[in-house]
Amino acid sequence: MCDLxxxxxxxxxxxxxxxxxxxxxAESNPHGWGIGWYEDGVAIVERAPExxxxxxxxxxxxxxxxxxxxxxxxxxATGTAQCECNCHPFTRKHRGRDWMLAHNGWSNNYSIHPxxxxxxxxxxxxxxxxxxxxxxxxxxxIKGLYPALKQAISGVFERHGREVRLNLLIxxxxxxxxxxxxxxxxxxxxxxxxxxxGAVLLSTQKLTDEDWEPIPKNRLLAIDGGEVQVMxxxx
Numbered sequence: 001m002c003d004l005x006x007x008x009x010x011x012x013x014x015x016x017x018x019x020x021x022x023x024x025x026a027e028s029n030p031h032g033w034g035i036g037w038y039e040d041g042v043a044i045v046e047r048a049p050e051x052x053x054x055x056x057x058x059x060x061x062x063x064x065x066x067x068x069x070x071x072x073x074x075x076x077a078t079g080t081a082q083c084e085c086n087c088h089p090f091t092r093k094h095r096g097r098d099w100m101l102a103h104n105g106w107s108n109n110y111s112i113h114p115x116x117x118x119x120x121x122x123x124x125x126x127x128x129x130x131x132x133x134x135x136x137x138x139x140x141x142i143k144g145l146y147p148a149l150k151q152a153i154s155g156v157f158e159r160h161g162r163e164v165r166l167n168l169l170i171x172x173x174x175x176x177x178x179x180x181x182x183x184x185x186x187x188x189x190x191x192x193x194x195x196x197x198g199a200v201l202l203s204t205q206k207l208t209d210e211d212w213e214p215i216p217k218n219r220l221l222a223i224d225g226g227e228v229q230v231m232x233x234x235x
């Protein structure tokens with residue numbers, strides 16, 4: 001089963017210690033890897049259908065990734081092709097900003113979205129979420145991103161059922177959103193203090209011996225500038 005990594009910082013930073021530790025889990029997720037970050041608001045994604053810790057491009061991406069938000073993924077393929085377009089994170093532009101998503105889990109009930117490049121359930125769920133975010137924000141009145149994402153995640157459960165496995169890291173380059181539904185694969189969080197302010201690391205694996213804490217199940221976290229800004233009630 002795939003693994004996720006995320007980082008939110010109060011200033012541009014790198015993950016040159018965390019991402020090499022995360023690479024260990026490519027051994028059990030050998031079908032692809034991806035690292036995404038932002039440069040001047042533009043999403044930069046490096047990914048390949050190879051085992052990350054054995055791919056020189058993975059290590060090059062670690063050296064190049066410098067951002068307030070970084071998302072990483074190592075992939076275990078579950079019935080779809082081992083190709084670059086099926087590697088996470090996926091990207092989509094919404095209201096002039098580049099969004100990224102990495103997913104851990106699965107759904108057996110999905111249709112291919114017309115904007116998809118690949119055929120994974122993860123990419124289809126991403127487009128479903130962004131479609132609902134757009135519809136919510138365009139529905140009139142003052143509509144915020146955070147309630148839009150909450151409603152979009154609820155919509156995933158309405159369409160796919162609660163048995164869907166839904167661990168998500170989503171970002172628009174400013175805020176990193178995290179959602180954990182798959183109880184057998186918790187998302188852990190580690191807070192750190194840096195000279196520039198707060199930093200938060202997220203991972204489905206504890207990368208160090210420090211005090212990683214599991215984020216609450218079925219609640220959407222919004223993390224901005226290395227600080228948790230809000231956590232929803234149960235979705």
